[in-house]
Amino acid sequence: xxxxxxxxxxxxxxxxxxxxxxxxxxxxxxxxxxxxxxxxxxxxxxxxxxxxxxxxxxxxxxxxxxxxxxxxxxxxxxxxxxxxxxxxxxxxxxxxxxx
Numbered sequence: 001x002x003x004x005x006x007x008x009x010x011x012x013x014x015x016x017x018x019x020x021x022x023x024x025x026x027x028x029x030x031x032x033x034x035x036x037x038x039x040x041x042x043x044x045x046x047x048x049x050x051x052x053x054x055x056x057x058x059x060x061x062x063x064x065x066x067x068x069x070x071x072x073x074x075x076x077x078x079x080x081x082x083x084x085x086x087x088x089x090x091x092x093x094x095x096x097x098x099x
Contacts, residue, residue, distance in 0.1 A: 003064045004044070006088035007057045007071075012078040032079045039066040055080075058088050 018025045036043070036059070045058040061067045067085075074080045089097070 001063065003061045003067050004088040005057075005059050005061065005067045005085055007059070007085040008049075008052070008054045008083040009057065009080045009085075010054055010083065012075070012080045014078040028079060031077065032074060035070055035073045035077070035079075039070045041066070041070060054083060 014028055015025070018028065040062050042060040043057065044060055045056065047056055048054075049056050059067070059070075061070070071080075071082055071085055075082060
């Protein structure tokens with residue numbers, strides 16, 4: 001069963017002092033994207049929320065385990081610092097659940 005995750009995160013320490021667009025930045029971003037790709041991640045939404053100064057991501061995975069693996073690998077490589085991550089529940093489903 002697929003799993004859709006909503007995450008709030010900041011760049012990890014690996015990006016400290018790295019200039020956006022530099023060779024090192026491109027290398028880190030490539031490493032980050034490779035982790036997502038290896039887990040079969042479908043990025044539904046990804047962007048920067050200026051009001052809170054964090055990145056927001058909505059990703060779809062084949063399973064909860066794939067989501068957990070991505071978060072663990074990104075954190076271990078210090079590519080992201082996760083503030084919050086959990087299931088994304090669409091309004092219709094939420095109303096069914098709280099019914």
